[in-house]
Amino acid sequence: MTTLFIADLHLQTEEPAITAGFLRFLAGEARRADALYILGDLFEAWIGDDDPNPLHREMAAAIKAVVDSGVPCFFLHGNRDFLLGKRFARESGMTLLPQEKVLELDGRRVLIMHGDTLCTDDAGYQAFRARVHQPWLQRLFLALPLVIRRRIAARMRAGSKAANGSKSLAMMDVNPQTVTAEMERHRVQWLIHGHTHRPAVHELTANGQPARRVVLGAWHSEGSVVRVTPDGVELVHFPF
Numbered sequence: 156m157t158t159l160f161i162a163d164l165h166l167q168t169e170e171p172a173i174t175a176g177f178l179r180f181l182a183g184e185a186r187r188a189d190a191l192y193i194l195g196d197l198f199e200a201w202i203g204d205d206d207p208n209p210l211h212r213e214m215a216a217a218i219k220a221v222v223d224s225g226v227p228c229f230f231l232h233g234n235r236d237f238l239l240g241k242r243f244a245r246e247s248g249m250t251l252l253p254q255e256k257v258l259e260l261d262g263r264r265v266l267i268m269h270g271d272t273l274c275t276d277d278a279g280y281q282a283f284r285a286r287v288h289q290p291w292l293q294r295l296f297l298a299l300p301l302v303i304r305r306r307i308a309a310r311m312r313a314g315s316k317a318a319n320g321s322k323s324l325a326m327m328d329v330n331p332q333t334v335t336a337e338m339e340r341h342r343v344q345w346l347i348h349g350h351t352h353r354p355a356v357h358e359l360t361a362n363g364q365p366a367r368r369v370v371l372g373a374w375h376s377e378g379s380v381v382r383v384t385p386d387g388v389e390l391v392h393f394p395f
Protein backbone atom coordinates (compact mmCIF):
# COMPACT_ATOMS: atom_id res chain seq x y z
CA MET A 156 0.00 0.00 0.00
CA THR A 157 1.49 3.33 -1.11
CA THR A 158 -0.16 6.64 -0.35
CA LEU A 159 1.21 9.78 -1.99
CA PHE A 160 1.06 13.37 -0.75
CA ILE A 161 1.90 16.54 -2.65
CA ALA A 162 1.30 20.27 -2.04
CA ASP A 163 2.33 23.74 -3.14
CA LEU A 164 2.59 23.20 -6.89
CA HIS A 165 1.28 26.73 -7.47
CA LEU A 166 0.23 25.80 -11.02
CA GLN A 167 -0.14 28.75 -13.36
CA THR A 168 -0.04 29.34 -17.11
CA GLU A 169 3.22 31.28 -16.72
CA GLU A 170 5.07 28.20 -15.31
CA PRO A 171 4.68 25.49 -17.99
CA ALA A 172 7.61 23.42 -16.67
CA ILE A 173 5.81 22.81 -13.36
CA THR A 174 2.63 21.84 -15.22
CA ALA A 175 4.63 19.43 -17.39
CA GLY A 176 6.24 17.92 -14.26
CA PHE A 177 2.83 17.47 -12.66
CA LEU A 178 1.41 15.84 -15.81
CA ARG A 179 4.34 13.40 -15.88
CA PHE A 180 3.82 12.64 -12.19
CA LEU A 181 0.10 11.98 -12.79
CA ALA A 182 0.83 9.71 -15.77
CA GLY A 183 3.60 7.86 -13.90
CA GLU A 184 4.05 7.41 -10.15
CA ALA A 185 0.49 8.50 -9.27
CA ARG A 186 -1.00 5.64 -11.35
CA ARG A 187 0.88 3.06 -9.30
CA ALA A 188 -0.26 4.50 -5.94
CA ASP A 189 -3.23 3.45 -3.84
CA ALA A 190 -4.30 7.05 -3.23
CA LEU A 191 -3.13 10.61 -3.92
CA TYR A 192 -3.65 13.48 -1.48
CA ILE A 193 -3.12 17.08 -2.62
CA LEU A 194 -2.59 19.24 0.46
CA GLY A 195 -3.43 22.67 -0.94
CA ASP A 196 -1.94 25.38 -3.16
CA LEU A 197 -2.29 23.17 -6.20
CA PHE A 198 -2.97 26.46 -8.01
CA GLU A 199 -1.22 29.81 -7.70
CA ALA A 200 -4.52 31.61 -7.11
CA TRP A 201 -8.10 30.38 -7.43
CA ILE A 202 -10.82 32.96 -8.03
CA GLY A 203 -13.74 30.61 -8.67
CA ASP A 204 -14.63 27.36 -10.43
CA ASP A 205 -16.18 29.43 -13.24
CA ASP A 206 -12.77 30.79 -14.31
CA PRO A 207 -12.50 29.62 -17.95
CA ASN A 208 -8.68 29.30 -17.77
CA PRO A 209 -7.75 26.41 -20.13
CA LEU A 210 -5.06 25.26 -17.65
CA HIS A 211 -7.82 24.41 -15.17
CA ARG A 212 -9.67 22.28 -17.72
CA GLU A 213 -6.43 20.49 -18.63
CA MET A 214 -5.58 19.79 -14.97
CA ALA A 215 -9.11 18.58 -14.20
CA ALA A 216 -8.93 16.13 -17.12
CA ALA A 217 -5.48 14.87 -16.08
CA ILE A 218 -6.55 14.29 -12.47
CA LYS A 219 -9.80 12.67 -13.64
CA ALA A 220 -7.79 10.21 -15.74
CA VAL A 221 -5.90 9.15 -12.58
CA VAL A 222 -9.15 8.73 -10.65
CA ASP A 223 -10.68 6.77 -13.54
CA SER A 224 -7.63 4.50 -13.56
CA GLY A 225 -8.59 3.44 -10.02
CA VAL A 226 -6.51 5.80 -7.85
CA PRO A 227 -8.70 7.99 -5.60
CA CYS A 228 -7.53 11.63 -5.41
CA PHE A 229 -8.26 13.90 -2.46
CA PHE A 230 -7.83 17.64 -2.09
CA LEU A 231 -7.74 19.98 0.87
CA HIS A 232 -7.52 23.73 0.46
CA GLY A 233 -4.43 25.91 0.67
CA ASN A 234 -4.25 29.65 1.28
CA ARG A 235 -4.16 30.32 -2.50
CA ASP A 236 -6.94 27.99 -3.64
CA PHE A 237 -9.35 27.98 -0.70
CA LEU A 238 -12.14 28.92 -3.11
CA LEU A 239 -11.76 25.74 -5.16
CA GLY A 240 -15.24 24.30 -5.01
CA LYS A 241 -17.59 21.44 -5.76
CA ARG A 242 -17.77 22.13 -9.49
CA PHE A 243 -14.02 21.68 -10.02
CA ALA A 244 -14.02 18.72 -7.62
CA ARG A 245 -16.68 17.05 -9.75
CA GLU A 246 -14.86 17.84 -12.99
CA SER A 247 -11.56 16.46 -11.70
CA GLY A 248 -13.04 13.55 -9.75
CA MET A 249 -11.28 14.72 -6.57
CA THR A 250 -12.88 14.35 -3.16
CA LEU A 251 -12.80 17.60 -1.17
CA LEU A 252 -11.61 17.16 2.42
CA PRO A 253 -12.03 19.45 5.44
CA GLN A 254 -9.04 21.63 6.40
CA GLU A 255 -7.75 18.96 8.81
CA LYS A 256 -8.18 15.23 8.35
CA VAL A 257 -6.93 12.15 10.19
CA LEU A 258 -6.16 9.17 7.94
CA GLU A 259 -5.70 5.57 9.07
CA LEU A 260 -2.75 4.25 7.07
CA ASP A 261 -1.45 0.75 7.82
CA GLY A 262 -2.91 1.02 11.32
CA ARG A 263 -1.29 4.41 11.94
CA ARG A 264 -3.18 7.67 12.48
CA VAL A 265 -1.81 10.41 10.22
CA LEU A 266 -2.96 14.03 10.43
CA ILE A 267 -2.92 16.01 7.17
CA MET A 268 -3.49 19.72 6.58
CA HIS A 269 -2.18 22.55 4.39
CA GLY A 270 -0.06 23.98 7.23
CA ASP A 271 -1.00 27.68 7.22
CA THR A 272 -3.08 27.28 10.39
CA LEU A 273 0.10 26.17 12.23
CA CYS A 274 1.76 29.55 11.57
CA THR A 275 0.21 31.18 14.62
CA ASP A 276 3.08 33.63 15.20
CA ASP A 277 1.98 35.37 12.00
CA ALA A 278 -0.91 37.33 13.49
CA GLY A 279 -1.31 39.43 10.32
CA TYR A 280 -1.85 36.34 8.22
CA GLN A 281 -4.23 34.69 10.71
CA ALA A 282 -6.36 37.86 10.78
CA PHE A 283 -6.35 37.94 6.95
CA ARG A 284 -7.28 34.25 6.86
CA ALA A 285 -10.18 34.66 9.29
CA ARG A 286 -11.51 37.49 7.15
CA VAL A 287 -11.36 35.73 3.76
CA HIS A 288 -12.79 32.51 5.20
CA GLN A 289 -16.08 34.22 6.10
CA PRO A 290 -18.76 32.50 3.97
CA TRP A 291 -20.65 35.72 3.26
CA LEU A 292 -17.51 37.45 1.96
CA GLN A 293 -16.65 34.46 -0.22
CA ARG A 294 -20.19 34.43 -1.65
CA LEU A 295 -19.92 38.16 -2.36
CA PHE A 296 -16.51 37.74 -4.01
CA LEU A 297 -17.69 34.83 -6.17
CA ALA A 298 -20.67 36.90 -7.37
CA LEU A 299 -18.36 39.60 -8.77
CA PRO A 300 -17.42 39.62 -12.47
CA LEU A 301 -14.25 37.59 -13.18
CA VAL A 302 -12.32 40.66 -14.28
CA ILE A 303 -12.90 42.31 -10.88
CA ARG A 304 -12.07 39.09 -9.01
CA ARG A 305 -8.82 38.83 -10.98
CA ARG A 306 -7.92 42.38 -10.02
CA ILE A 307 -8.66 41.81 -6.32
CA ALA A 308 -6.62 38.60 -6.30
CA ALA A 309 -3.68 40.43 -7.91
CA ARG A 310 -3.95 43.16 -5.24
CA MET A 311 -3.94 40.51 -2.52
CA ARG A 312 -0.93 38.76 -4.01
CA ALA A 313 0.95 42.08 -4.20
CA GLY A 314 -0.06 42.90 -0.61
CA SER A 315 1.07 39.49 0.54
CA LYS A 316 4.45 39.78 -1.18
CA ALA A 317 5.00 43.20 0.36
CA ALA A 318 3.97 41.96 3.83
CA ASN A 319 6.19 38.88 3.60
CA GLY A 320 9.22 41.04 2.84
CA SER A 321 9.04 42.51 6.32
CA LYS A 322 8.31 39.26 8.21
CA SER A 323 11.08 37.15 9.76
CA LEU A 324 11.60 33.58 8.56
CA ALA A 325 10.78 32.35 12.07
CA MET A 326 7.45 34.18 12.06
CA MET A 327 6.48 32.56 8.75
CA ASP A 328 7.30 29.05 10.00
CA VAL A 329 5.03 26.87 12.13
CA ASN A 330 4.73 27.50 15.86
CA PRO A 331 6.06 24.42 17.71
CA GLN A 332 3.48 24.63 20.50
CA THR A 333 0.66 24.80 17.97
CA VAL A 334 2.06 21.73 16.19
CA THR A 335 2.19 19.69 19.40
CA ALA A 336 -1.26 20.88 20.50
CA GLU A 337 -2.80 19.90 17.14
CA MET A 338 -1.14 16.47 17.19
CA GLU A 339 -2.32 15.86 20.74
CA ARG A 340 -5.84 17.09 20.01
CA HIS A 341 -6.07 14.60 17.13
CA ARG A 342 -4.14 11.86 19.00
CA VAL A 343 -1.62 11.32 16.18
CA GLN A 344 2.13 10.67 16.05
CA TRP A 345 2.47 11.69 12.40
CA LEU A 346 1.63 15.01 10.76
CA ILE A 347 2.07 15.77 7.05
CA HIS A 348 1.68 19.31 5.72
CA GLY A 349 2.99 21.87 3.22
CA HIS A 350 2.74 25.67 2.99
CA THR A 351 6.08 26.71 4.52
CA HIS A 352 8.10 25.46 1.52
CA ARG A 353 10.69 24.03 3.94
CA PRO A 354 10.78 20.32 3.10
CA ALA A 355 12.00 18.23 6.02
CA VAL A 356 11.20 15.35 8.34
CA HIS A 357 11.18 16.67 11.92
CA GLU A 358 11.35 14.39 14.94
CA LEU A 359 9.50 15.67 18.02
CA THR A 360 7.55 14.52 21.07
CA ALA A 361 3.75 14.51 21.12
CA ASN A 362 1.39 12.66 23.44
CA GLY A 363 4.54 11.84 25.47
CA GLN A 364 5.90 9.71 22.63
CA PRO A 365 8.21 10.11 19.63
CA ALA A 366 6.42 11.85 16.78
CA ARG A 367 7.14 13.00 13.27
CA ARG A 368 6.24 16.11 11.25
CA VAL A 369 6.80 15.76 7.53
CA VAL A 370 6.86 18.98 5.51
CA LEU A 371 6.35 18.83 1.74
CA GLY A 372 8.40 21.00 -0.57
CA ALA A 373 7.03 23.45 -3.13
CA TRP A 374 7.33 22.57 -6.80
CA HIS A 375 9.64 25.40 -7.87
CA SER A 376 12.38 23.68 -9.86
CA GLU A 377 11.69 20.07 -8.90
CA GLY A 378 8.80 17.93 -7.71
CA SER A 379 8.30 17.02 -4.05
CA VAL A 380 6.31 14.01 -2.88
CA VAL A 381 5.81 12.15 0.38
CA ARG A 382 5.31 8.39 0.13
CA VAL A 383 3.74 6.50 3.02
CA THR A 384 4.06 2.70 2.88
CA PRO A 385 3.87 0.00 5.56
CA ASP A 386 7.67 0.44 5.86
CA GLY A 387 7.46 4.11 6.82
CA VAL A 388 7.52 7.54 5.28
CA GLU A 389 9.89 9.11 2.76
CA LEU A 390 10.18 12.63 1.40
CA VAL A 391 11.42 12.51 -2.18
CA HIS A 392 12.42 15.18 -4.69
CA PHE A 393 12.53 14.53 -8.42
CA PRO A 394 13.31 16.56 -11.56
CA PHE A 395 10.47 17.72 -13.81
Ligand code: LP5
Nearest residue numbers: 201234279280283287292293296308310311314315318327
Ligand atom coordinates in the same frame (compact mmCIF):
# COMPACT_ATOMS: atom_id res chain seq x y z
O1 LP5 B 1 0.68 33.40 -0.36
P1 LP5 B 1 2.03 33.81 0.09
O2 LP5 B 1 3.01 32.73 -0.04
O3 LP5 B 1 2.49 35.09 -0.57
O4 LP5 B 1 1.93 34.19 1.62
C1 LP5 B 1 1.07 33.51 2.50
C2 LP5 B 1 0.17 34.52 3.17
N1 LP5 B 1 -0.57 35.32 2.18
C3 LP5 B 1 -1.75 34.92 1.73
C4 LP5 B 1 -2.45 35.82 0.72
C5 LP5 B 1 -2.51 35.14 -0.61
O5 LP5 B 1 -1.24 35.14 -1.24
C6 LP5 B 1 -3.54 35.80 -1.51
C7 LP5 B 1 -4.16 34.75 -2.38
C8 LP5 B 1 -5.27 35.22 -3.25
C9 LP5 B 1 -6.23 34.05 -3.51
C10 LP5 B 1 -7.33 34.33 -4.47
C11 LP5 B 1 -8.28 35.41 -4.08
C12 LP5 B 1 -9.41 35.00 -3.20
C13 LP5 B 1 -10.11 36.18 -2.60
C14 LP5 B 1 -11.21 35.76 -1.67
C15 LP5 B 1 -11.87 36.89 -0.97
C16 LP5 B 1 -13.00 36.42 -0.11
O6 LP5 B 1 -2.26 33.85 2.04
C17 LP5 B 1 1.01 35.46 4.00
C18 LP5 B 1 1.83 34.64 4.99
C19 LP5 B 1 2.69 33.63 4.24
O7 LP5 B 1 1.84 32.80 3.44
C20 LP5 B 1 3.51 32.73 5.15
O8 LP5 B 1 2.65 31.97 5.97
O9 LP5 B 1 2.66 35.49 5.75
O10 LP5 B 1 0.13 36.28 4.74
C21 LP5 B 1 0.03 37.59 4.39
O11 LP5 B 1 0.82 38.11 3.62
C22 LP5 B 1 -1.08 38.33 5.05
C23 LP5 B 1 -0.65 39.76 5.35
O12 LP5 B 1 0.01 39.73 6.59
C24 LP5 B 1 -1.79 40.69 5.27
C25 LP5 B 1 -2.58 40.53 3.97
C26 LP5 B 1 -2.22 41.51 2.90
C27 LP5 B 1 -3.22 41.43 1.76
C28 LP5 B 1 -3.66 42.77 1.30
C29 LP5 B 1 -5.04 42.71 0.77
C30 LP5 B 1 -5.40 43.89 -0.04
C31 LP5 B 1 -6.48 43.50 -0.98
C32 LP5 B 1 -7.37 44.61 -1.36
C33 LP5 B 1 -8.47 44.09 -2.23
C34 LP5 B 1 -9.67 44.95 -2.29
Ligand code: MN
Nearest residue numbers: 196233234350
Ligand atom coordinates in the same frame (compact mmCIF):
# COMPACT_ATOMS: atom_id res chain seq x y z
MN1 MN C 1 0.35 27.89 1.18
